[in-house]
Amino acid sequence: MLREYLLLPLLASYGAAYTISVAKSGGNATTNLQYGVMEEEINHCAEGGLYAELIRNRAFQGSSLYPSNLDAWFTLGESKLTLQNLSAPLSSALPTSVTVEGKGKIGLTNEGFWGIDVRPQKYSGSFYVKGSYSGTFTASLESNTTGKTLASVEIKSKSVANKWVQHEFTLTPNAKASNSNNTFSLKFDSSKASGGSLDFNLISLFPPTWKNRPNGLRTDLMQAMSDLGPKFLRFPGGNNLEGETIDSRWKWNETIGPLTERPGRPTTWGYEETGGMGLVEYMEWCDDLGMEPILAVWSGLALNEDVVPEADLGVYVEDALNELEFLTGSVNTKYGALRAKYGHPKPWIINYVEVGNEDNLNNGLASYTAYRFAAFNDAISKKYPHIQVLASTIDMTLPGSAGGDYHLYDIPDNFVKSFDMWDSYNDSHPILLGEIAATEYNNGVGIDWSDFTFSLYPWWIGSVAEAVFLIGAERNADKIIGTTYAPYFMNLDAYEWSPTMISFDADPDNTARSTSWHVYDLFNHNHMTNTLPATSEDAFGPLYYVSGLDKKTNSHIWKGAVYNSTADVPVSLTFESIKQGTTADLTVLTAPDAYSMNEVGGSNIVNTKTTTIKAGKSGIFNFSLPNLSVAVLTTN
Numbered sequence: 001m002l003r004e005y006l007l008l009p010l011l012a013s014y015g016a017a018y019t020i021s022v023a024k025s026g027g028n029a030t031t032n033l034q035y036g037v038m039e040e041e042i043n044h045c046a047e048g049g050l051y052a053e054l055i056r057n058r059a060f061q062g063s064s065l066y067p068s069n070l071d072a073w074f075t076l077g078e079s080k081l082t083l084q085n086l087s088a089p090l091s092s093a094l095p096t097s098v099t100v101e102g103k104g105k106i107g108l109t110n111e112g113f114w115g116i117d118v119r120p121q122k123y124s125g126s127f128y129v130k131g132s133y134s135g136t137f138t139a140s141l142e143s144n145t146t147g148k149t150l151a152s153v154e155i156k157s158k159s160v161a162n163k164w165v166q167h168e169f170t171l172t173p174n175a176k177a178s179n180s181n182n183t184f185s186l187k188f189d190s191s192k193a194s195g196g197s198l199d200f201n202l203i204s205l206f207p208p209t210w211k212n213r214p215n216g217l218r219t220d221l222m223q224a225m226s227d228l229g230p231k232f233l234r235f236p237g238g239n240n241l242e243g244e245t246i247d248s249r250w251k252w253n254e255t256i257g258p259l260t261e262r263p264g265r266p267t268t269w270g271y272e273e274t275g276g277m278g279l280v281e282y283m284e285w286c287d288d289l290g291m292e293p294i295l296a297v298w299s300g301l302a303l304n305e306d307v308v309p310e311a312d313l314g315v316y317v318e319d320a321l322n323e324l325e326f327l328t329g330s331v332n333t334k335y336g337a338l339r340a341k342y343g344h345p346k347p348w349i350i351n352y353v354e355v356g357n358e359d360n361l362n363n364g365l366a367s368y369t370a371y372r373f374a375a376f377n378d379a380i381s382k383k384y385p386h387i388q389v390l391a392s393t394i395d396m397t398l399p400g401s402a403g404g405d406y407h408l409y410d411i412p413d414n415f416v417k418s419f420d421m422w423d424s425y426n427d428s429h430p431i432l433l434g435e436i437a438a439t440e441y442n443n444g445v446g447i448d449w450s451d452f453t454f455s456l457y458p459w460w461i462g463s464v465a466e467a468v469f470l471i472g473a474e475r476n477a478d479k480i481i482g483t484t485y486a487p488y489f490m491n492l493d494a495y496e497w498s499p500t501m502i503s504f505d506a507d508p509d510n511t512a513r514s515t516s517w518h519v520y521d522l523f524n525h526n527h528m529t530n531t532l533p534a535t536s537e538d539a540f541g542p543l544y545y546v547s548g549l550d551k552k553t554n555s556h557i558w559k560g561a562v563y564n565s566t567a568d569v570p571v572s573l574t575f576e577s578i579k580q581g582t583t584a585d586l587t588v589l590t591a592p593d594a595y596s597m598n599e600v601g602g603s604n605i606v607n608t609k610t611t612t613i614k615a616g617k618s619g620i621f622n623f624s625l626p627n628l629s630v631a632v633l634t635t636n
């Protein structure tokens with residue numbers, strides 16, 4: 001019997017329950033990488049986000065796309081700020097510095113990434129200065145609202161003429177600022193500087209970071225991820241890997257080593273990045289959260305549709321192999337030795353490499369299928385046979401043991417329509433669901449890429465639709481390597497793409513874990529090691545579900561979502577191997593309405609309710625799920 005719940009207006013019509021019977025055995029083993037994180041520099045997700053640096057435009061880096069400028073910097077007192085490319089720069093990677101000149105106490109102020117969070121904790125700062133100076137520097141945090149100094153420290157000058165000298169300091173405010181509208185200032189007494197001026201570069205300030213790593217990551221955002229327990233990290237993109245042009249592609253070797261050696265680059269998302277969050281920081285992030293790295297290497301395609309011809313591709317393939325040697329080679333290899341020099345003698349393990357990003361777009365597919373993918377795939381597989389190489393698309397015949405990457409941005413209804421898309425995927429090539437998000441409201445048609453009126457945040461009906469799709473993927477978890485929402489982060493003060501999994505501003509107290517975060521959190525913490533076949537006379541819709549087992553705990557798991565029902569859906573669930581009296585925890589997520597969302601600075605609207613229920617006669621669990629709900633039942 002096929003039920004058309006959408007046509008039935010009354011609760012009374014649901015007298016008969018969805019009757020589902022779950023077999024003792026069968027099904028398929030699932031991957032261990034169910035839910036992960038996709039990361040690239042977009043929406044200031046790293047710079048001004050996850051990367052904990054508080055000073056924006058700290059080294060005046062620029063490119064032909066985004067020339068060096070004084071963004072985020074302001075004068076202090078009677079100062080004049082001038083950007084210069086001195087004949088003796090701090091480094092060839094950081095050629096531009098700022099000259100501060102004027103009379104009396106002068107200096108410069110930075111507004112941070114649209115504010116600076118100030119609270120009683122230790123802030124570690126440093127700056128490079130050139131010029132003879134016999135006085136002291138004053139570094140301070142100040143309220144932009146009241147003008148009050150929130151913390152201040154005097155730093156004795158070590159500065160000399162014709163040499164860049166680093167100065168380090170710490171600031172320890174003794175109270176929390178009333179908001180994040182605060183600035184950082186650096187002052188000196190120009191009467192004690194030869195010529196009344198000094199040159200500054202790489203002015204940096206970090207709050208405590210996750211696991212106190214130097215050059216590390218912002219703790220509240222790491223906490224939000226850690227709580228969700230992601231299993232993999234796909235990085236560094238995304239369009240940002242590709243670059244606007246071939247030359248502005250993401251170059252791994254320019255993101256490693258001392259910060260003075262990292263030139264930065266123009267992102268594909270509207271701003272210059274410093275390179276501070278580089279390859280090693282990504283790997284440390286994986287280490288800290290126990291995530292499997294899925295490393296994306298540049299594949300010879302830029303967003304402006306420039307493609308590297310076959311004859312010239314070798315150098316880029318070599319570059320990808322060098323990157324892998326840097327990450328995984330012994331200290332006796334050239335690049336393994338470099339990794340050791342930068343503090344990581346122990347090689348990392350890379351099991352997954354993705355070649356490029358969305359090579360089916362930007363006129364890339366013909367060259368990708370003709371020679372680009374094969375060149376990388378062959379070279380990587382030959383040297384590292386254990387690595388699962390992934391194509392960045394499934395719009396091609398995947399060769400050998402290669403996998404593919406599928407992306408889905410759509411309206412909620414289309415996510416639900418795609419529920420069973422993996423049931424009919426009978427290919428042996430594994431698939432990564434590398435970018436998934438309901439972005440645009442239901443409109444009866446589908447996503448409009450020319451319009452881009454995407455929701456600012458994930459909203460509840462979109463998150464439930466994603467849950468339906470995730471359930472479809474979990475039913476086929478032997479074919480799916482893992483799934484991640486994308487993009488993952490958004491700084492609300494400067495974003496190009498919404499919605500995202502986690503949104504934030506300068507104030508960590510405002511960080512919003514989205515409605516989708518709550519769905520992924522629930523599913524991720526109830527991992528099935530094996531699916532179990534379920535039979536029912538009732539067709540999928542409005543209830544969608546998957547059942548399975550966690551072999552480690554022997555707990556039976558059932559995940560369900562109700563999308564577009566006119567009334568509560570009664571469920572009668574039997575596990576063949578469960579006896580009468582067995583208890584189970586049923587967790588149900590709901591929200592006030594279909595359009596509720598978790599906003600930056602707001603409170604969480606997702607209602608999570610866990611009840612313990614007992615299996616009745618013949619081991620049946622009877623319960624009821626409201627419309628637009630996501631549920632997990634786990635037996636004890």
Ligand code: AHR
Nearest residue numbers: 238239240357358486487
């Ligand atoms: O996630 C945002 C962008 O969407 C990614 O950079 C790109 O891969 C996709 O088109």
